[in-house]
Amino acid sequence: MSVTVVPGIAALRDYVGKPLGSSEWVEISQERIDAFAAATGDDQWIHCDLERAQRESPFGGTVAHGYLTLSLAPGLLTQIVRVENVRLSVNYGLERMRLPAPVPAGSRVRMSGTLQSLRELRGGAARATYHLRFDRDGGSKPVCLADAIMIYFP
Numbered sequence: 001m002s003v004t005v006v007p008g009i010a011a012l013r014d015y016v017g018k019p020l021g022s023s024e025w026v027e028i029s030q031e032r033i034d035a036f037a038a039a040t041g042d043d044q045w046i047h048c049d050l051e052r053a054q055r056e057s058p059f060g061g062t063v064a065h066g067y068l069t070l071s072l073a074p075g076l077l078t079q080i081v082r083v084e085n086v087r088l089s090v091n092y093g094l095e096r097m098r099l100p101a102p103v104p105a106g107s108r109v110r111m112s113g114t115l116q117s118l119r120e121l122r123g124g125a126a127r128a129t130y131h132l133r134f135d136r137d138g139g140s141k142p143v144c145l146a147d148a149i150m151i152y153f154p
Contacts, residue, residue: 095147
């Protein structure tokens with residue numbers, strides 16, 4: 001893993017459409033899933049009840065919340081890209097998100113990203129949209145796709 005270092009907001013334009021790399025692998029343990037369930041109040045059996053999930057789930061066991069996978073994005077984005085000479089960066093939200101495949105408990109995921117678009121804002125700030133892709137180790141298709149927006153202030 002190596003971080004793509006962008007020297008400043010103005011230089012972001014040079015990275016539009018270019019892959020920025022991948023993060024390290026992150027284990028999605030049952031303990032992490034349970035902690036997310038406790039923090040969010042989403043303790044649906046498909047996430048937290050191993051015996052029932054083994055019996056009744058089409059996935060054969062417990063799976064991570066989609067929002068748990070997505071919640072890794074801010075931290076993993078710092079492993080992929082660093083924009084220097086920025087006073088403040090703000091997570092502005094998402095344009096879209098899809099969850100094409102499950103993340104079984106005990107899986108490892110990593111995120112890759114591409115700077116999809118850039119819009120200059122007043123005062124030298126910029127709105128950057130990153131296309132994020134989460135893959136499961138050994139999986140055949142992505143587990144999460146999202147277009148995340150960051151605003152960078154000089």
